[in-house]
Amino acid sequence: MEEAISIPLILFMIFVAPIWVIMHYRARRQISQGLSEEEKTSLHNLADKAESMAERIRTLEQILDAESPDWRNKV
Known part of the structure; x- marks a missing residue:
């Protein structure tokens, strides 16, 4: 055994x-x-893209607020 x-x-x-x-x-x-240099670069690029998307979302919300003030209540 x-x-x-x-x-x-x-x-x-x-x-x-x-x-x-x-x-x-x-x-x-x-x-x-x-993080390696490649990972740092990738992280920086992702942060830039996230900031750009946040700005686009703010712009779209401003447009919707101007054209349809009650759009937030519909969702």
């Missing part, structure tokens, strides 16, 4: 555990380094 448990355990410790530990600490290191 002990062989049935010990052989898979040994195989796990030889093959799976080292890979698991390496991947774990590699992910930890990447998280601690923060």
Whole structure:
């Protein structure tokens, strides 16, 4: 019975555990380094697009308020 448990355990410790530990600490290191330059650029572009969309929404709401003052009550 002990062989049935010990052989898979040994195989796990030889093959799976080292890979698991390496991947774990590699992910930890990447998280601690923060954003890469590409990610920072992408985040900045997304923030610019969000601000542009917010401005467009404000403009559309102003147009709707002028043309149909009760449009907010219809929704």
